[in-house]
Amino acid sequence: MTRVRGSGEPVRRMWAVNRPLVFTGALMVLVLAAALVGLAVDRQSITGQPAWAKPARFALSICLYSLTLMWLLTFVRGRERLVRTVSRVTAVGLSVEMALIVGVAAAGTTSHFNFTTATTTGVWITMAVFIVAAWVMNLATVVLLLSQRVEPPAFAWGLRLGTGVACLGMAVAFLMTLPTHLQREAAAEGHGMPIIGAHTVGLADGGPGLPVTDWSTVGGDLRIPHFVGLHALQVLPLIGLLLAWRPRRATPGHRAALMWIAALSYLGLVLILTWQARRAQPVTAPDALTGVALLAVAATAVTAALLVLRHARLADG
Structure with missing residues (x-):
């Protein structure tokens, strides 16, 4: 049984079992620093944004993901070989992806969806293979956490559900690899498909976007549900940790129920954002349907949480 107490042992386990992820996280800090320098000195633009913006974003994201996964794996007992496999495959997969993104940015072209030349095709296919391997390792982590007895239950479900969401x-990223309507039309007209897939729905990548993230403000953008869903890895375990101590009168069962409500609501948000993006709708301009869906998820979550809290008060007498 694993408990949420004592920081010394998890830190020692992180270093003993997860050295590849420690190295990857540290390497991404260096890549982020180099990318920030590139942003300052290189005025080159790729698909309408600074050439080193994507490497900077990916370095930050991979660093956070590596360190979070490393922490999650400290709760796994009795599966040392599998833990090492998850750590190594993830570290290699993410490091290769980062190296290719940096290399392509330095060459002044785009890394994702690019079938323009044999070289860019090879880069994109290699990236896809390694990122799928990292995704499979995330799925394996879900299975590993489900097999562990972690206390308290609310925190345990925060870990499991956070990793699952x-x-x-x-997986939303797989939708980005499908040819868009515009690309299929161009191919039907005999122009081929030098670019297959896109972040943006309804128009080509490279249009107006939000600062820093570059999320489209004129079309749907699948990066948004991808981002929100991925960061369930941090958000839901944090909620589980908070629920482990609050509310005071709630039993472990009530707290676990509240964790499930939070996780299902978060999942609902990811699904709504995916649905919104697939309808070519900018996140900055939700229509009535999107608004109603968001309100329905929020109202259901609040109602369910209040019912659980009421039951907890009645049970407490």
Whole structure:
């Protein structure tokens, strides 16, 4: 049984079992620093944004993901070989992806969906293979956490459900690899498909976007549910940790129920954002249907949480 107490042992386990992820996280800090320098000195633009913006974003994201996964794996007992496999495959997969993103940015072209030349095709296919391997390792982490007895239950479910929703959020990226309507039309007209897939729905990548994230403000953008879903890896375990101590009168069962409500609501948000993006709708301009869906998820979550809290008060007498 694993309990949420004592920081010394998890830190020692992180270093003993997860050295590949420690190295990957540290390497991404260096890549982020180099990318920030590139943003300052290189005025080159790729698909309408600074050439080093994507490497900077990916370095930050991979660093956070590596360190979070490393922490999650400290709760796994009795599966040392599998833990090492997850750590190593993830570290290699993410490091290769980062190296290719940096290399392509330095060459002044785009890394994702690019079938323009044999070289860019090879880069994109290699990236896809390694990122799928990392996704499979995330799925394996879900299975590993489900097999562990972690106390308290609310925190345990925060770990499991957070990893599960993150796995779904990562899977949203597969939708980006499908040819868009515009690309299929161009291919039908005999122009071929030098680019297959896109972040944006309803128009080509590279249009107006939000600062820093570059999420489209004129079309749907699948990066949004991908981002929100992926960060369930941090958000839901944190909620589970908070529920482990609050509310005071709630039993472990009530707290676990509240954790499930939070996780299902978060999942609902990811699904709504995916649905919104697939309808080519900018996140900055939700229509009435999107608004109603968001309100329905929020109202259901609040109602369910209040019912659980009421039951907890009645049970407490």
